Amino acid sequence: MTKKITNNIRRLRFDADEMTQQMLADIVGVSRQTIVAIEKDKYSPSLEVAFKIANYFNVPLETVFQYN
Amino acid sequence: MSYKERSIWVSLAITLYIWFNYFSTIYWSAKDNSLTIENMQSALLTVVIMTIVLEILHHIVIAIIDNKNANYDEDERDKLISLKGSQIAYYILSFTTIIAVVHLLLFPVINKGLVNLLNLPNEYILMNIIIFGALLAETAKFSTQLFFYRRGF
Numbered sequence: 001m002t003k004k005i006t007n008n009i010r011r012l013r014f015d016a017d018e019m020t021q022q023m024l025a026d027i028v029g030v031s032r033q034t035i036v037a038i039e040k041d042k043y044s045p046s047l048e049v050a051f052k053i054a055n056y057f058n059v060p061l062e063t064v065f066q067y068n
Numbered sequence: 069m070s071y072k073e074r075s076i077w078v079s080l081a082i083t084l085y086i087w088f089n090y091f092s093t094i095y096w097s098a099k100d101n102s103l104t105i106e107n108m109q110s111a112l113l114t115v116v117i118m119t120i121v122l123e124i125l126h127h128i129v130i131a132i133i134d135n136k137n138a139n140y141d142e143d144e145r146d147k148l149i150s151l152k153g154s155q156i157a158y159y160i161l162s163f164t165t166i167i168a169v170v171h172l173l174l175f176p177v178i179n180k181g182l183v184n185l186l187n188l189p190n191e192y193i194l195m196n197i198i199i200f201g202a203l204l205a206e207t208a209k210f211s212t213q214l215f216f217y218r219r220g221f
Contacts (some may be wrong), residue, residue: 030143033070034219037145042220046144 005044008067009035012057028052071137072146073217082122087203090115094196096185101147108192133184149216159211164201168194 014020021035028035028049037043046054054061069077093111095102131138142150172179172194182193 029069031147033073034143034145035090037220040220043145047143061111 003067004041005065005067006041007038009039009053009064011048012059012064016057024053024056070217071130071134071140072142073214074134076127076210076217078126078130079123080214082119082126083203083206083210086118086122087199088117089118090201091200094186101187103187104162105188105192106187113171145221149213149221152216153209153213156212157205160206161201164204165198166179166202168197171197 009024013021013024022032025032025035029046029047029052032060034043034045038045050061050065054064057064089113094103097107117206172190179190179193183190186193186196188196
């Protein structure tokens, strides 16, 4: 069975005062479309962007991304 | 639709429009037996001028419509999508170049047929085959990029 990378970014955004995709995109330095693609598990970001997202939400990387 | 994606759609339309004009000019001139080196050079010059003018206009218009994102810098996903498009374009252009050379070396009869049909010197025939390959490569590059933008990645 193929494993894939999933994430909890949508929930983390919701918990952070319903932060918009555009706000998160501006913080991590990517386009809003890239955040949309990451949230839909269409695109796996680089380690740098993954760490930036985790750092912003102040959670460990494995809370944001899972390899199932 | 993102700024990049919109820009690629317009570039694809400009490329197809300009090169369709070029090849239809060549085709109809060849059919009328009026195709000369001068005609071909003039058609090529038109392509260069139209490309420059339309690309400048394209960037101005898109920047006016979407001025918030006019200075948008590519992110990592844009760069990857761009690379995937360029990779496919590279394969197609290499393949066409090899085909053009092999065809010239191994199939002189077919080549003679093309020379007679277009009534142009051999080097111009070869040039048009490579130009056609470049058009295919550009179209494949833009189409691949649009495919990845539409799908997410």
